[in-house]
Amino acid sequence: MRTETPWGPWDPPPLAEGVRLLAPLRTRWWIAGGYAVELAVGRAFRDHGDIDVLLLRRDQSEIQRILPDWEWWAADPPGTLRPWRPGETLPPGVHDIWCRPGPDEPWRLQFMLDDAEGDDWVFRRDSRVRLPLDRLGRVSGDGVPYLAPEVQLLYKSRALRPKDEQDFEAALPVLDDDGRAWLAETITLAQGADHPWAARLRTLLAR
Template identity: 60%
Template sequence: MHEVVGLFGRAGCRWWIAGGHAIELAVGRGLRPHDDIDVLLLRDDQFAVQEVLAGWEWWAADPPATLRPWRPGERLRPGVHDIWCRPAPGAAWRIQVMLDEAEHGEWVSRRDDGVRRPVAGIGAVSPDGIPYLRPEIQLYYKAKHPRPKDERDFDAALPHLDPAQRSWLTHAVTRTLGPHPWTARLR
């Protein structure tokens, strides 16, 4: 993770560690092995990826499930939310960058544009200075199709969520997904 922090620390824009690593930063301990490191950027800052990962391969995930090279200077259209990055051809994917939307200083969920937060409030900073996506927002994304690792992340994060975080997550999940097994546990 320190390599990613060093690389994105030069980005000149806001960024946050996301995914399971964000949950681990929120709870203050490792929970499970990871295949890569997820980083969240706002869509307007997408070219920071090409700057800080110069010399790497960048692949855009076009919906529904097409991975293709992302050309230098190409602006990814709304709907393309994932960029897979690796240091060389044939190397393992090391960083997955997720692009989220923002309007007028508000983060806007890519799953439901009625789910919003001030951009200034979507992240937290670990004791060692690593910016990460707040756990309630990360869990919101994990709730759509929770895998066993997402369930473990939810179980680990739940005791660390304060009443406001629980309320926000309950509202966001219910609004976007309807009834969900996690919401009863959040109350």
């Protein structure tokens, strides 16, 4: 779905094409955002304005290696874009990267950088929330790695945009009790016990 931004249009490729572009990566990566929820649910249920890909910060140089001729721009600080030069290590405050094949092309992929300590993923909005990297993602039947829905929903719980509410409703049936409990606990820790999603999850767990 093509969308307009102050920095030019987004026109993401079909998910299968995006996955093909990412196949040469030698590090862990996960499809994130709305597509992660869609992969967990097993069906398409809404349009997507971009393709989000999660990568560990320590592996950031890998993405420039696999697409060396593309343009890379970093959100530094959030709300602005600047060129990300080859070989530059982005500082801890930079989490989002946009890329496109050339200056006259639409944006195609967005990468998010997350932190890790050893074998643990660390939630960038609250370092008390951690998860073993082996539990951070899942793999679809087609072999596509994607962010576990409870982790993706934790990120989405702050904004509560209509599409986030739609993703939450679609994902609830595929979350097991462990995923629901983890999501309720981490939302409560990061955002407070009165968050509507945490309350909904606690109600479901009590049944």
